Amino acid sequence: MNYEPKDPDFEARVRASFARQAFMATLGAELVAVSPGEVVIALPFREDLTQQHGFLHAGVATSVVDSACGYAALTLMPPGAGVLSVEFKVNLLAPAAGERFIATGRVVKPGRTLTVCAGEMAAERAGECAVVTLMQATMMTLKDRAGVAD
Amino acid sequence: MNYEPKDPDFEARVRASFARQAFMATLGAELVAVSPGEVVIALPFREDLTQQHGFLHAGVATSVVDSACGYAALTLMPPGAGVLSVEFKVNLLAPAAGERFIATGRVVKPGRTLTVCAGEMAAERAGECAVVTLMQATMMTLKDRAGVAD
Amino acid sequence: MNYEPKDPDFEARVRASFARQAFMATLGAELVAVSPGEVVIALPFREDLTQQHGFLHAGVATSVVDSACGYAALTLMPPGAGVLSVEFKVNLLAPAAGERFIATGRVVKPGRTLTVCAGEMAAERAGECAVVTLMQATMMTLKDRAGVAD
Amino acid sequence: MNYEPKDPDFEARVRASFARQAFMATLGAELVAVSPGEVVIALPFREDLTQQHGFLHAGVATSVVDSACGYAALTLMPPGAGVLSVEFKVNLLAPAAGERFIATGRVVKPGRTLTVCAGEMAAERAGECAVVTLMQATMMTLKDRAGVAD
Numbered sequence: 391m392n393y394e395p396k397d398p399d400f401e402a403r404v405r406a407s408f409a410r411q412a413f414m415a416t417l418g419a420e421l422v423a424v425s426p427g428e429v430v431i432a433l434p435f436r437e438d439l440t441q442q443h444g445f446l447h448a449g450v451a452t453s454v455v456d457s458a459c460g461y462a463a464l465t466l467m468p469p470g471a472g473v474l475s476v477e478f479k480v481n482l483l484a485p486a487a488g489e490r491f492i493a494t495g496r497v498v499k500p501g502r503t504l505t506v507c508a509g510e511m512a513a514e515r516a517g518e519c520a521v522v523t524l525m526q527a528t529m530m531t532l533k534d535r536a537g538v539a540d
Numbered sequence: 541m542n543y544e545p546k547d548p549d550f551e552a553r554v555r556a557s558f559a560r561q562a563f564m565a566t567l568g569a570e571l572v573a574v575s576p577g578e579v580v581i582a583l584p585f586r587e588d589l590t591q592q593h594g595f596l597h598a599g600v601a602t603s604v605v606d607s608a609c610g611y612a613a614l615t616l617m618p619p620g621a622g623v624l625s626v627e628f629k630v631n632l633l634a635p636a637a638g639e640r641f642i643a644t645g646r647v648v649k650p651g652r653t654l655t656v657c658a659g660e661m662a663a664e665r666a667g668e669c670a671v672v673t674l675m676q677a678t679m680m681t682l683k684d685r686a687g688v689a690d
Numbered sequence: 691m692n693y694e695p696k697d698p699d700f701e702a703r704v705r706a707s708f709a710r711q712a713f714m715a716t717l718g719a720e721l722v723a724v725s726p727g728e729v730v731i732a733l734p735f736r737e738d739l740t741q742q743h744g745f746l747h748a749g750v751a752t753s754v755v756d757s758a759c760g761y762a763a764l765t766l767m768p769p770g771a772g773v774l775s776v777e778f779k780v781n782l783l784a785p786a787a788g789e790r791f792i793a794t795g796r797v798v799k800p801g802r803t804l805t806v807c808a809g810e811m812a813a814e815r816a817g818e819c820a821v822v823t824l825m826q827a828t829m830m831t832l833k834d835r836a837g838v839a840d
Numbered sequence: 841m842n843y844e845p846k847d848p849d850f851e852a853r854v855r856a857s858f859a860r861q862a863f864m865a866t867l868g869a870e871l872v873a874v875s876p877g878e879v880v881i882a883l884p885f886r887e888d889l890t891q892q893h894g895f896l897h898a899g900v901a902t903s904v905v906d907s908a909c910g911y912a913a914l915t916l917m918p919p920g921a922g923v924l925s926v927e928f929k930v931n932l933l934a935p936a937a938g939e940r941f942i943a944t945g946r947v948v949k950p951g952r953t954l955t956v957c958a959g960e961m962a963a964e965r966a967g968e969c970a971v972v973t974l975m976q977a978t979m980m981t982l983k984d985r986a987g988v989a990d
Contacts, residue, residue: 413597416566416588438566441607443688447563448625449603456599457591475598476804477828479629479779479929479976481956483949498974499933503803504776504830506931506974524948524956526929526976528777528828530804538593626954627978629779629826629929631806633799648824649783653953654926654980656781656824674798674806676779676826678927678978680954713897716866716888738866741907743988747863748925749906753899757891775898779929838893 393427393497396468403469404429404461407540411457419454419493421461427497429461434490446486451493451511451523455480458495459507463529464540466500471531472538476504478527486522488513495527505529543577543647546618553619554579554611557690561607569604569643571611577647579611584640596636601643601661601673605630608645609657613679614690616650621681622688626654628677636672638663645677655679693727693797696768703769704729704761707840711757719754719793721761727797729761734790746786751793751811751823755780758795759807763829764840766800771831772838776804778827786822788813795827805829843877843947846918853919854879854911857990861907869904869943871911877947879911884940896936901943901961901973905930908945909957913979914990916950921981922988926954928977936972938963945977955979 397403401424408414408421414431417439423430431454433439433446441447456475464473492512499506509525532538547553551574558564558571564581567589573580581604583589583596591597606625614623642662649656659675682688697703701724708714708721714731717739723730731754733739741747756775764773792812799806809825832838847853851874858864858871864881867889873880881904883889891897906925914923942962949956959975982988 407592410592411597412588412590413600438562440562442557442560442690443622447561447603447607448628449599449606450563452602452606452630453597453599456602457597472593474635475632477629477631477777478598479627480602481627481949481976481978482625483956485624499931499971506933508974521949524958524976526931526974528931540592627927631799631826631828633806649781649821656783658824671799674808674826676781676824678781707892710892711897712888712890713900738862740862742857742860742990743922747861747903747907748928749899749903750863752902752906752930753897756897756899756902772893774935775932777929777931778898779927780902781927782925785924840892 393466393500395426395465400465403540404464408461413453414457417450417453424465426465427462429458429495431458431493432490435488446491448482451486452480454493455495455509455511455523455525458493459509459525459527460529462495462497462507463505466497467531470539471533472535472540474530474532476528476530478525481524483524484522486513488515490514503531543616545576545615550615553690554614558611563603564607567600567603574615576615577612579608579645581608581643582640585638596641598632601636602630604643605645605659605661605673605675608643609659609675609677610679612645612647612657613655616647617681620689621683622685622690624680624682626678626680628675631674633674634672636663638665640664653681691727693766695726695765700765703840704764708761713753714757717750717753724765726765727762729758729795731758731793732790735788746791748782751786752780754793755795755809755811755823755825758793759809759825759827760829762795762797762807763805766797767831770839771833772835772840774830774832776828776830778825781824783824784822786813788815790814803831843916845876845915850915853990854914858911863903864907867900867903874915876915877912879908879945881908881943882940885938896941898932901936902930904943905945905959905961905973905975908943909959909975909977910979912945912947912957913955916947917981920989921983922985922990924980924982926978926980928975931974933974934972936963938965940964953981
């Protein structure tokens with residue numbers, strides 16, 4: 391899809407908001423790419439992010455894919471608006487084993503109030519790459535809400 | 541619901557597996573209660589767990605509710621089995637603002653292979669408590685899988 | 691939950707809108723009960739509503755639970771507004787076998803724009819009743835939209 | 841994706857099972873295409889399939905996309921197995937207005953027990969075509985279950 395952003399400064403805006411997501415820093419996640427309707431976040435593996443079998447916790451995968459989807463939605467929102475996750479659904483296709491994970495969020499349907507996104511997380515492991523997490527999400531545009539702007 | 545656990549040691553088993561979930565320690569989450577078909581996890585607020593508006597990141601909420609649901613399912617699984625999250629859907633009812641969060645996972649329908657759970661996270665704030673996150677999840681019983689037992 | 695409807699005529703309004711849902715008549719579904727934040731729909735079994743193994747098609751179950759959730763949301767909406775399904779997630783707990791099915795939709799969190807609902811469908815079979823379908827749904831309040839009022 | 845079917849007669853098997861789904865005939869849905877990992881179903885608009893605003897009922901859209909996803913999963917299952925919908929999540933991107941609807945189900949991740957599918961329904965209207973419904977679904981392979989084979 392080829393989207394026309396309503397805010398020419400969409401990339402700086404996404405980068406500034408991502409920098410304020412303290413939890414992304416806690417996870418060690420990095421913002422890799424920002425384009426209209428698509429955002430990519432990378433996450434190196436760390437042992438303190440695992441579940442009981444040594445794989446990345448499903449909640450960690452969800453966190454980075456949710457942020458990727460939310461910021462993908464934000465790239466298309468007008469200046470002054472804020473973005474909020476309304477809901478998402480996640481399928482865990484395979485155990486999240488790997489050295490590095492790449493989360494991608496894409497806008498499927500932008501809207502004035504609601505934006506639907508598709509997200510995924512791929513695991514890089516021994517030179518191979520496989521999608522391990524799939525998300526379908528709804529994001530909301532917030533306007534004129536005190537304390538909520540991105 | 542009143543469930544009969546297949547493993548009399550279900551509580552010790554859940555507690556041991558939770559202790560191996562490194563990510564729960566990273567978040568500062570504590571296992572509060574374990575009963576047949578229900579598990580409760582508490583999470584104190586921390587600034588390094590927030591999103592850009594200062595609320596708990598949706599992925600953090602998802603992480604603790606997912607663990608609560610997974611362990612609720614594990615309480616009813618036979619000895620030697622492992623639990624895995626297949627998929628979940630999360631609605632974010634309100635911004636996760638509070639001093640402390642209580643995640644509860646409950647088994648709605650146990651099954652030999654798949655177990656359906658309902659989860660929620662409540663936020664405690666100024667003496668009040670409100671549900672801010674709602675989950676519907678599917679968990680899987682893993683048997684005879686190398687390296688996967690809980 | 692005890693909800694205060696914004697429209698004193700909420701029941702007549704739900705009944706009139708349900709009567710316009712041609713598909714409910716096609717399925718043979720009946721509106722059983724309407725109260726603030728909760729709606730119940732009954733559906734007798736019919737062979738022309740089945741999937742390949744003779745059970746009720748998952749889409750039929752979804753249809754009646756979706757309508758129950760949508761109208762549960764409508765009971766709390768202001769006069770003149772219309773209701774629209776934004777998204778839903780359905781777990782099929784057991785094959786939908788029975789003589790009659792009862793779908794219930796309940797508001798979990800009402801909102802100005804979005805309302806979150808929980809729905810279920812129970813199957814009545816040989817005098818017993820069991821929940822076979824579980825829904826978590828988001829409904830939207832539509833205002834000042836041409837041709838959309840309920 | 842390029843999938844290798846385990847059953848060389850996968851197409852005849854899907855067509856025979858679809859013919860047994862009485863509800864598809866009730867809706868007037870037709871099986872359009874069957875290939876390994878992908879199934880397409882067409883549905884002409886009918887007034888008796890609508891919700892209260894005259895659009896296709898969300899449950900009708902769900903029904904045809906669910907069948908498309910289930911049969912996409914079945915194309916990759918071994919002979920003698922049956923397919924069952926475990927759960928699905930649906931986003932309604934736009935009102936389902938059109939003369940004809942095309943539902944497509946695709947396998948995203950096949951598995952021995954669980955298969956994850958992505959589905960969508962497009963609406964054809966005045967010569968244009970737009971995706972109006974998006975599904976993420978989990979299907980299950982049933983083996984040696986009395987009365988359940990496809």
